[in-house]
Amino acid sequence: MGGGLRYTGAALMSSLLTTDEQARLLALRAEAERRATSKLAVYFPAAGPLSRDKYSKQLDFFAMGKTVSQRLFMAANRVGKSEAGAYETTLHLTGRYPDWWEGHRCAGPIEAWCVGTNSQTTRDIVQHKLLGSVSQLGSGMIPAHLIVRTIPSRGLPGALEGAVVRHIDGGESLLGLKTYEQGRQSFEGTAKDVIWCDEEPPADCYTEMLYRTLTTRGIVFTTFTPLQGMSDVVKGFLEPETDEAQGVKGYIQAGWQDVPHLDPSMQEAMRATTPPYQLAARTAGEPALGSGAIYPMAERECLVPTTPIPASWPRVYALDVGWNKTAVVWGAQNPGNGQVVLYDEHYMGHGEPASHAAAIQARGGWMRGVIDPAAAGSNQVDGRALIDIYGRLGLRLDPAVNAVEAGLLETWNLLVSGRLKVQEHLQNWRAEFRRYHRDEQGKIVKRGDHLMDATRYLVMSGRPLMRVAPRSPHPTRLHQASDADWMSA
Numbered sequence: 001m002g003g004g005l006r007y008t009g010a011a012l013m014s015s016l017l018t019t020d021e022q023a024r025l026l027a028l029r030a031e032a033e034r035r036a037t038s039k040l041a042v043y044f045p046a047a048g049p050l051s052r053d054k055y056s057k058q059l060d061f062f063a064m065g066k067t068v069s070q071r072l073f074m075a076a077n078r079v080g081k082s083e084a085g086a087y088e089t090t091l092h093l094t095g096r097y098p099d100w101w102e103g104h105r106c107a108g109p110i111e112a113w114c115v116g117t118n119s120q121t122t123r124d125i126v127q128h129k130l131l132g133s134v135s136q137l138g139s140g141m142i143p144a145h146l147i148v149r150t151i152p153s154r155g156l157p158g159a160l161e162g163a164v165v166r167h168i169d170g171g172e173s174l175l176g177l178k179t180y181e182q183g184r185q186s187f188e189g190t191a192k193d194v195i196w197c198d199e200e201p202p203a204d205c206y207t208e209m210l211y212r213t214l215t216t217r218g219i220v221f222t223t224f225t226p227l228q229g230m231s232d233v234v235k236g237f238l239e240p241e242t243d244e245a246q247g248v249k250g251y252i253q254a255g256w257q258d259v260p261h262l263d264p265s266m267q268e269a270m271r272a273t274t275p276p277y278q279l280a281a282r283t284a285g286e287p288a289l290g291s292g293a294i295y296p297m298a299e300r301e302c303l304v305p306t307t308p309i310p311a312s313w314p315r316v317y318a319l320d321v322g323w324n325k326t327a328v329v330w331g332a333q334n335p336g337n338g339q340v341v342l343y344d345e346h347y348m349g350h351g352e353p354a355s356h357a358a359a360i361q362a363r364g365g366w367m368r369g370v371i372d373p374a375a376a377g378s379n380q381v382d383g384r385a386l387i388d389i390y391g392r393l394g395l396r397l398d399p400a401v402n403a404v405e406a407g408l409l410e411t412w413n414l415l416v417s418g419r420l421k422v423q424e425h426l427q428n429w430r431a432e433f434r435r436y437h438r439d440e441q442g443k444i445v446k447r448g449d450h451l452m453d454a455t456r457y458l459v460m461s462g463r464p465l466m467r468v469a470p471r472s473p474h475p476t477r478l479h480q481a482s483d484a485d486w487m488s489a
Contacts, residue, residue, distance in 0.1 A: 002162045005222070014242050015056075015423055016443050017110045024048060036180060037276075039139075039142055040091075040143055043087055044058075044059075055080070055258075055260075055262045056258070057075070057254035058073075058074075058254075059102075061089060062102065062103040063102040064103070065103035067103035068249055068250040070237075070249045070250070071073040071220075071221040071222070071249075071250055071251065072222050072234075073085070073223040074226050074234070074237075074251055075225060075254045076282055076283050076284055077225055077467060079259045079262070080261075081223040081254070082125060082223055085221065086129040087174075088128065088160070088265050089141075090141040090142050092112060093142065094165060094166070094168060094173070095108070095169055104219055106193055106194065106211045108171060109171035110193035111174045111190070111192050111193055111194075111421070112174070112175050112176065112193060112194040112195065113178050113187075113196070113212075114126050114178070114196045115205075115221075116199060118179050119155055120180070121179075121199070123158060123160075126177060127140075127160055129141060130142055130163075131160065131163060132144075134158045135364060137150065142165060143454070145166075146166045147166075151164075153399075159177075161172050161177060162176040162177050180199075184204040184205050184416060187212065188208060191213070191214075192217050193219075195209050195218070195219070196289065197220075199223075200222070200226070200231065200234070201222065203231070214300050226281050229287045229434070230287050230434045235431075236249065237250075237251040238434075244385040247274065250448070252286045254282035255283055255285050257284075270282070271283060276315055279298065280299070282302075284298070284302070285298070286299060286439070287296060287434050292437040294408060294412075294452075295415055297415060299434060302415050302420065303424045304421045306343075306423045309332045312335065314333050314467050315364065315466055315469065316466045316467070317329065318369060318370045318455065318462050318466050319454060319457075320453040320454040321356075321371065321374075324349050324350070325480050326347075326450070327428075327451045327454050328356070328430060328454060329345050329346075329429065329454045332386055333466055338419060339418070340360060341420075341459075342435060342455065347450070356390075361394060367465075368396045368398070368460065368466075368467060369398075369462070370398050370457045370462045371386075371390070372399070372400065372453065375387045375399070387399065399461075400460060400461040400462070401457075401461045402457075432450070433452070436449055
């Protein structure tokens, strides 16, 4: 058609709408634009289908920042972990904390780093969630009117090195965007108040980032799906090695069941396309087992609640001896269905046999046990066999069968069939289970596997030795449960 019949958008609107209708439409457009460039104002509302009370895991993660300086939000895919990281980062950059905020507060303008895996993911995820698209700056979590200026990157097109953000106090916060692929050295030097790591950082990069917050008494928080399994970073949160670490570290785990925005059909579609060994990580935020996992099943599938064991159940224990760690696991068998339940553990390093024997005696000296067959050899202290030493200390022990692969297969058969269960309070057993795997050559990684070995001894050699506890004139709480309580286990 000819040019005389062409209309601009505004002219067309004027020709079709009344003045009042035009005014209302312009107001709606202005509100839509405001919302598009001010996500901060609409996240975690007080009411509605996505109200903040329905996101308790995110709120717990935020609140934890008041008491610990290092946090991990270990979450399933699509639960909003990156949105949570971008939201908190924006609050610290702008100082615009909502009334309901219970987490860490920065006193004034800050210097922050936000870090992604590589240049592309940092641009497409971290930068996008904070600042929005290149064509619509401010469509991310940081409102457009608070972005003073951006700092372009000389590398990837559309990527930024950072931005200057207006703080509510009148000053300016500095945001830097970085990547793990830049290496540990790139995190040296400058002090930072806040560091947000999106996706799991390499251990050396993470350690270097911690040093950047020492002088500022700053915080480091990390959001990712634990697809790398029990890595050093994950292990540092789940199994802090010192009391000091326990006081500065905390983690929140979240799965699909913890958010309202994932309907069942969406969950089923995502589940169908996920490799089995990644299901626990991608759906529940549990560390991935990895393709080399010796027992490729989700940890939760073998757990049962911690309850007293009935007196009528026969019991046995298995002992794996070592210098770094000596481990003992106790098992009982349900006479109704034959199911074995691991109900107690002993996990201690650098102890003399007497200390381990005392711990075993305290849990029932009448019980028989099986021990690592290597204990039948001579120990390096005085030439006596450890099994003899423990016998002199009052323990009734038999050498276990150490057919490793056969033992692993039998244990796996019991686990996958539900005939072997573990009470949920056995934290050391659970930690070893998560990281028990083979290397690239198919060899078992012999590190932190003492309770796994003890479990194998119990399965292969301990069950025939199970005995019922002798009657006691003073029954303990352990002996007060009934068989009926366990028949459905």
